[in-house]
Amino acid sequence: MPQSRRYLIISVCVLFAIGLAWLFLRSATPVVPEAIKRGYSEALTQARAGQPGAARVLYQQLGRPDISPKRRIWLHAELPNYPSSVALKLADADLQHESPDVRIAAIKSISGLVPTGQRSLLLAPLLDDSEQRVRFAAVNALLGLSPDDLGLYFGPLQQAIDAWEQVLTQAPESADNQYQLARLHLHNGEFKAAQQALENTLRLAPDNLPALVMQIEVLDRQGQSEAARLLLAKQLKAQPDSAYLQHALGMWLLHHGQSEFALLGLSKAVELEPDNKDYRYDLATTLHGEQELEAAQKQLQEIVQRHPSDRKARVLLINYWKESGQLQNVQILLAQLEQLNPDDPALQQGL
Numbered sequence: 551m552p553q554s555r556r557y558l559i560i561s562v563c564v565l566f567a568i569g570l571a572w573l574f575l576r577s578a579t580p581v582v583p584e585a586i587k588r589g590y591s592e593a594l595t596q597a598r599a600g601q602p603g604a605a606r607v608l609y610q611q612l613g614r615p616d617i618s619p620k621r622r623i624w625l626h627a628e629l630p631n632y633p634s635s636v637a638l639k640l641a642d643a644d645l646q647h648e649s650p651d652v653r654i655a656a657i658k659s660i661s662g663l664v665p666t667g668q669r670s671l672l673l674a675p676l677l678d679d680s681e682q683r684v685r686f687a688a689v690n691a692l693l694g695l696s697p698d699d700l701g702l703y704f705g706p707l708q709q710a711i712d713a714w715e716q717v718l719t720q721a722p723e724s725a726d727n728q729y730q731l732a733r734l735h736l737h738n739g740e741f742k743a744a745q746q747a748l749e750n751t752l753r754l755a756p757d758n759l760p761a762l763v764m765q766i767e768v769l770d771r772q773g774q775s776e777a778a779r780l781l782l783a784k785q786l787k788a789q790p791d792s793a794y795l796q797h798a799l800g801m802w803l804l805h806h807g808q809s810e811f812a813l814l815g816l817s818k819a820v821e822l823e824p825d826n827k828d829y830r831y832d833l834a835t836t837l838h839g840e841q842e843l844e845a846a847q848k849q850l851q852e853i854v855q856r857h858p859s860d861r862k863a864r865v866l867l868i869n870y871w872k873e874s875g876q877l878q879n880v881q882i883l884l885a886q887l888e889q890l891n892p893d894d895p896a897l898q899q900g901l
Contacts, residue, residue, distance in 0.1 A: 589607060589610070589611070590611055590617070590621060592607065593607035593608055593610065593611045593625075594608075594611075594624060594625065594628070596608070597625075597628035597631070597632065597859060598628060598859060599858060599859065600631075600857075600858030600859035600860075600890060601858075601890075602889035602890060603889070603890075604632060604859070604890050604891065605632040605634065605637070605890060605891035605892075605893065605894075608625060608628060608629065608632055609632075609636050609637065609640060611625055612625050612626075612629070612640045612644075613640060619647070619649040619651055619652045622644065622647070622649075622652050622655065623651055623652060623655040626641065626644070626652075626655035626656060626658065626659045627655070627658075628859065629641060629659045629662070629663065630659060630661075630662025630663050630861075631662075631859045631860065631861045632861070632890070632891045632894070633663050633861070633891075633894060633895055634891060634893035634894060634895065635893070636893065637659075637663060638660070638663055638664070641656045641659040641660050641663060642656075642660070642672060643656075644656035644659075645657070645660075645672070645673075645675075645676060650679075650681040650683060650684050653676070653679065653681070653684050653687075654683065654684055654687040657673055657676065657684075657687045657688055657691050658687075658691070660672050660673060660691075661673075661691045666694075666695055666699055667695075667698075667699045669691065669692070669695070669699075670692060670695060670699055670700050670701065670703050673688050673691050673692060674688070674692065674700070674703035674706060674707065676688035677689065677692075677703070677706050677707060677709075677710045678706075682717075685710060685713075685714075686710075686714055688710070689707065689710050689711060689714055689734075692707050693733065693734075693737045694737065695707075708738075711734050711737065711738065714730075714734060715731060715734050715735075718730060718731045718734075719731070723750070723754070724754065725751050725754040725755035725758055725761075728747045728748070728750040728751040728754065729747070729748070729751045729758065729760065729761050729764075731747040732744045732745075732747035732748045732751065732761070732764060732768075733764075735747055736764070736767070736768060736771070739771075741768055741771055741772050744764075744768050745765070745768050748761050748764055748765045748768065752765075759792065759794045759795065759798075760794075762781075762785055762795075763794070763795075763798045765781060766778045766781055766782050766798070766802065769781065770802075770805075775806065778802070779802075782795070782798065782799055782802060786799060791822060792822075793818075793819045793820075793822035793823040793826065793829065794819075796815045796816075796818040796819040796822060797815065797816060797819035797829050797832065798815075799812075799815035800812040800813070800814070800815030800816035800817075800818075800819060800832070800833075800836070801815075801816075801832065803815060804816075804836060809836055809839055809840055810840065812836055813833070813836055813837065813840065816829065816832055816833040816836055817833060819833075820833050820849075825856060827853045827856070827857050827860055827863065830849050830850075830852060830853050831849075831850075831853060831862065831863055831866075833849050834846045834847075834849035834850045834853075834863075834866070835866075837849065838870065843870060843873065843874055844874075846870060847867060847870050847871065847874070850863050850864075850866055850867040850870065851867065854867060854883075859890075861887075861890075861891075861894070864883060864886075864887060865887075865896050867883060868880055868883045868884060868887075868896070871883070884897070
């Protein structure tokens with residue numbers, strides 16, 4: 551056979567193989583209906599506003615293979631309010647996404663979806679991620695878990711923490727780096743090192759309130775409760791209208807068994823920042839602990855009204871209404887929850 555003809559046959563075969571591969575890939579890639587493609591903005595709005603059908607359209611959008619990383623990250627921010635086996639599957643899949651930012655968003659999703667004891671099984675493998683900032687996001691998500699919760703991942707987490715500490719120590723000094731270093735030291739029970747890192751943080755950023763509050767925690771953890779109280783009182787005197795510090799005061803008093811006085815600080819924080827759902831939630835649970843059930847219910851109702859997508863407040867309010875025998879209110883909220891997310895575990899468990 552002439553050589554030119556042989557080359558022609560080979561070329562035709564190669565082109566045929568390429569064509570087959572292209573057809574296979576095209577058929578293997580799911581076709582996204584145009585209605586779903588156009589529904590991204592509406593789905594995000596529904597999820598943020600806690601509107602009926604929010605979970606279904608949120609899952610639809612996260613299930614799209616063609617959606618951009620930026621849009622996927624925004625969807626993940628809403629996912630913890632719509633838990634289900636489908637939500638967990640979608641978040642777990644994005645732990646393998648090619649975009650590091652999406653993997654980090656999925657880590658945050660799973661942190662909100664999964665109880666702490668089970669979180670390590672899903673997130674600890676990312677301690678070996680190829681991207682440094684993904685590894686560090688996994689560390690942040692696992693900080694605070696007990697050795698029992700971490701199980702076999704206790705050692706790998708400690709290695710990842712040590713590696714991060716080394717990076718932070720060698721990096722240019724900044725308030726953010728020092729604050730993160732303090733968090734790692736505190737997790738390891740290295741209180742003096744944590745205190746030094748916090749002092750460095752406040753030297754670089756004197757108005758860093760989280761660092762101030764962590765200083766109080768470090769003092770407490772060392773048994774220096776009076777020094778912690780004096781430091782908190784000094785800061786409150788200088789910034790009496792700081793909702794953050796008023797909330798910190800309430801939580802400190804609650805931790806020290808002074809729940810009646812804690813209500814004053816927590817109430818003041820809510821008064822200063824009425825739209826802060828976390829402050830209001832802590833006030834509600836403290837009121838409940840003081841047997842002020844009606845007042846606790848009102849605080850949770852306010853959260854649900856201001857933040858309709860907030861599942862945590864909605865589920866707790868259902869429990870509080872059940873406790874007080876207000877079954878009609880229970881049925882109304884259960885019906886709303888079912889409209890939002892018919893696969894919510896709270897419904898499946900017969901809440």
